Amino acid sequence: MLYKDFKESIKSLGFLNLEDFIVYAKLNQDELLLWEEKNEVPYVVSLLIHILKGEKELLPSNWALQDIVEECLPLATLLEESSSFPAKLEEMFLLQKQLNDSTNGKHWELGINKFGKEINWLRCIHMEVAELIESTPWKHWKNINSEPDMNNIHVELVDIWHFLMSYILQETNVPKAVSLVNTHCIYDASVEIDVKAMVKEAEKLSYIALAIDTGNMPSFSGIERFIDQFFRCCKISGLSFTWLQKIYIGKNCLNQFRQDHGYKEGTYIKEWNGIEDNVIMVSILEKMDDISFAILYEKLETEYKKCK
Numbered sequence: 051m052l053y054k055d056f057k058e059s060i061k062s063l064g065f066l067n068l069e070d071f072i073v074y075a076k077l078n079q080d081e082l083l084l085w086e087e088k089n090e091v092p093y094v095v096s097l098l099i100h101i102l103k104g105e106k107e108l109l110p111s112n113w114a115l116q117d118i119v120e121e122c123l124p125l126a127t128l129l130e131e132s133s134s135f136p137a138k139l140e141e142m143f144l145l146q147k148q149l150n151d152s153t154n155g156k157h158w159e160l161g162i163n164k165f166g167k168e169i170n171w172l173r174c175i176h177m178e179v180a181e182l183i184e185s186t187p188w189k190h191w192k193n194i195n196s197e198p199d200m201n202n203i204h205v206e207l208v209d210i211w212h213f214l215m216s217y218i219l220q221e222t223n224v225p226k227a228v229s230l231v232n233t234h235c236i237y238d239a240s241v242e243i244d245v246k247a248m249v250k251e252a253e254k255l256s257y258i259a260l261a262i263d264t265g266n267m268p269s270f271s272g273i274e275r276f277i278d279q280f281f282r283c284c285k286i287s288g289l290s291f292t293w294l295q296k297i298y299i300g301k302n303c304l305n306q307f308r309q310d311h312g313y314k315e316g317t318y319i320k321e322w323n324g325i326e327d328n329v330i331m332v333s334i335l336e337k338m339d340d341i342s343f344a345i346l347y348e349k350l351e352t353e354y355k356k357c358k
Contacts, residue, residue, distance in 0.1 A: 053089045056096070135235045138295045139228045145302050145343075146215045147224065153309055159220045171217035172259040175210055179256045182206035186245050198245050204289045205328050207280075208297045210255065212305075214280055218273055230273065234281040239290040251283050300335045303346045304328070311354065322357040 060071050068082060085091045155164025163169055185206060186198040218227045258275050261267035267275070284294060304327060312318045320327055327350075334349050335341070 053085050053091060056085070056091045135291065136228055136232050138291075139231055139235070140224060142295060142298055142302075143215055143219065143224045143227050145299070146212060147219055149302060149305060150216055150219070152306070153314075161220070170263070171213045171220065172263040174213040175217070175259045176256045178206055178210045178213060179252050179259075182210070182252050183249055186249055188249055198243070198248075200243065200288065201332060202328070203248075203287055204293070204297060205301065205332065207284060207287060207289055208294060208301050210280065210283075211294065211298060212301065214276055217276070221269060221273060231277055234277050235291045237281060237285045237291070239284065239288045239293075240286055241288065243288050244286065248283070248287050251279070251286050254279050255283065296335060296341050297332065299341045299343060300331050300346060301328075303343050304331045304350065307347060307350050307354075319354070319357055322353060327354075 057068070060068060072079065072082065150158050153163075154169065158164075158169060161169050182203055185202045187193055187196040215227070218230065222230070255276070258267065258272055258279060262269055262272040281291075284291070308318050308320075308327075322330055330353055331346075331350065334346060334353070338346070
């Protein structure tokens with residue numbers, strides 16, 4: 051559809067101006083300027099216009115109207131969700147910086163914590179990948195027919211995300227970090243999980259970490275590779291960005307909870323009446339529609355008191 055026809059169609063649909071349509075379709079002004087410059091609008095938008103106008107004869111002849119609605123709605127939902135991704139990313143990076151400031155000291159970006167201990171985020175990632183793989187039946191001599199623990203695999207991916215964000219923040223600032231990651235967050239998480247492929251893709255995160263740590267890959271290009279590979283792992287393991295963000299807030303809250311209850315001193319109880327705190331945290335999250343750091347912290351406090 052030509053841009054000029056698009057403008058006329060907007061009027062015929064009852065929109066007073068383009069701004070009203072922008073709000074309705076959750077677009078931004080830059081997109082319209084690009085369409086005007088090219089004198090055409092994207093195919094999906096033209097389909098949306100035809101659907102709103104009820105012009106079935108202008109739709110592809112081999113598609114029923116219901117087929118088009120089913121085709122467009124998932125995309126529209128994904129685009130609507132993705133519009134909130136930069137804000138969610140900023141929230142996560144700020145929370146990670148706050149957690150690192152609290153646990154490691156104000157100048158942890160220099161690679162040393164407040165106790166003089168060296169910080170190696172790359173090794174952290176490497177070790178978390180090993181824990182992720184341990185949640186799959188990779189061993190040829192033990193439990194060969196067991197099922198992968200997908201819930202724990204997702205938690206391990208979030209742990210990797212903690213360390214990857216920390217590594218990114220060590221190399222750059224929050225706004226730049228958000229811009230580096232944002233374009234990688236739009237993906238459809240797999241429904242059918244290929245366990246062998248998932249393990250191979252997770253191992254690539256270790257390869258990147260080791261390559262950077264041993265000086266065989268430049269740090270900055272390594273970050274780009276890390277980000278791309280991490281979200282590939284999320285996709286292939288069925289972990290959507292929305293659930294990643296939700297578990298991250300939960301795990302960030304749990305990490306703070308651990309620190310406040312003697313984790314560094316060795317007095318923290320990690321198994322609550324025989325159940326690991328990670329599992330309890332996820333079970334609480336599943337019952338929460340809107341994630342709230344403060345409310346989750348209170349719920350963790352209530353559960354923790356039961357095991358003492």
